[in-house]
Amino acid sequence: MAVFTPLTQPQVVEFLSRFDAGALVSLEGVPAGTENTTFFVTTNRRALVLTLFEQGEHEELPFFVELLDYLDEHRLPVPGPLHDRNGDALHTLAGKPALLFPKLPGQHPKAPNLAQCHELGDTLGHMHVVSRHFPGHRPNPRDLHWLLLMHHKVLVYLSPEDQTLMKDEVETYQGFFGDATTLPQGALHGDLFRDNTLFDGDRLGGLIDFYNGCTGDLLFDLAIVINDWATEADGRLDPARHDAILVAYQARRSLTVAERDAWPMMLRLTALRYWLSRLLVVYVDPPAHDLTPHDPDRFRTILKARLEDGALPLPEVSQ
Ligand SMILES: Nc1ncnc2c1ncn2[C@@H]1O[C@H](COP(=O)(O)OP(=O)(O)O)[C@@H](O)[C@H]1O
Numbered sequence: 584m585a586v587f588t589p590l591t592q593p594q595v596v597e598f599l600s601r602f603d604a605g606a607l608v609s610l611e612g613v614p615a616g617t618e619n620t621t622f623f624v625t626t627n628r629r630a631l632v633l634t635l636f637e638q639g640e641h642e643e644l645p646f647f648v649e650l651l652d653y654l655d656e657h658r659l660p661v662p663g664p665l666h667d668r669n670g671d672a673l674h675t676l677a678g679k680p681a682l683l684f685p686k687l688p689g690q691h692p693k694a695p696n697l698a699q700c701h702e703l704g705d706t707l708g709h710m711h712v713v714s715r716h717f718p719g720h721r722p723n724p725r726d727l728h729w730l731l732l733m734h735h736k737v738l739v740y741l742s743p744e745d746q747t748l749m750k751d752e753v754e755t756y757q758g759f760f761g762d763a764t765t766l767p768q769g770a771l772h773g774d775l776f777r778d779n780t781l782f783d784g785d786r787l788g789g790l791i792d793f794y795n796g797c798t799g800d801l802l803f804d805l806a807i808v809i810n811d812w813a814t815e816a817d818g819r820l821d822p823a824r825h826d827a828i829l830v831a832y833q834a835r836r837s838l839t840v841a842e843r844d845a846w847p848m849m850l851r852l853t854a855l856r857y858w859l860s861r862l863l864v865v866y867v868d869p870p871a872h873d874l875t876p877h878d879p880d881r882f883r884t885i886l887k888a889r890l891e892d893g894a895l896p897l898p899e900v901s902q
């Protein structure tokens with residue numbers, strides 16, 4: 584389903600010959616995935632993942648390689664791309680940019696338990712401690728400036744009530760966050776949903792799909808995680824998962840006073856970010872491929888719940 588570009592065995596044999604990764608044993612297209620073509624490649628030495636980039640900003644791929652290399656060097660559980668004998672990670676295969684990764688163990692957790700939430704919070708906290716020193720730079724493509732610019736495009740498809748909700752929210756964020764960058768900065772995953780993680784039982788196999796990776800407010804990443812990992816079907820926060828993630832995260836990195844102040848607003852902003860990006864996919868810029876889009880209403884529900892309930896108290900943590 585998500586193999587947009589088929590590959591032949593001889594193409595992959597030739598591709599693998601550039602690396603010290605062993606000889607091809609099997610090649611299997613991966614049906615999951617929505618944007619890129621993914622293959623599981625098994626050699627006589629190791630299990631690998633081959634990604635062909637179908638869309639997006641190809642000129643941004645060196646940033647993603649640099650970020651994954653950096654996190655891998657700092658022993659974060661990410662798929663550090665394989666470099667060929669000349670030191671190059673980025674290649675062209677079947678006319679598409681291609682990267683080869685180690686295959687990480689595990690499955691996406693659908694209903695994460697508290698041990699998994701703890702692992703995720705710990706790893707994200709660790710990643711943010713490390714990523715504050717990452718030298719690369721890529722402005723967050725889904726930040727407040729993007730919300731300001733893009734929300735106009737979907738208003739016409741919304742009910743009058745939802746139009747008011749969206750416009751009022753964006754205006755409120757603008758007033759709150761303004762242009763000041765007072766929040767701690769670093770490299771972000773940018774889209775750390777459950778389906779961008781792999782768990783082998785309670786053990787985190789790794790974080791994948793860094794193609795929303797960027798630099799910006801670390802709090803943005805944490806709010807995305809809480810909205811996806813610790814939210815009930817009705818949009819309300821689940822206190823146990825919320826606390827498991829935040830206690831583990833803060834054992835690595837305490838939130839600053841400014842971050843604590845911004846937290847309720849950041850939960851709202853990141854909920855609206857996905858409400859908007861999903862609406863854009865449905866109404867404005869549908870994918871070329873026949874894939875079922877994610878439900879925008881899920882994030883409208885989450886936004887409304889955050890507005891009604893506010894944020895849960897942030898757990899106090901002594902480091
Ligand atoms: N390094 C990896 N290790 C194990 N599985 C992976 C790895 N990278 C991707 N996958 C698998 O391939 C699927 C699609 O990859 P992903 O990068 O999320 O593609 P897309 O950007 O198209 O959604 C993932 O859901 C996961 O099952």
Ligand SMILES: N[C@@H](CCOP(=O)(O)O)C(=O)O
Nearest residue numbers: 725774776795857860861877
């Ligand atoms: N995880 C997202 C999809 C990626 O977001 P995008 O801004 O890159 O389109 C979702 O669940 O909507």
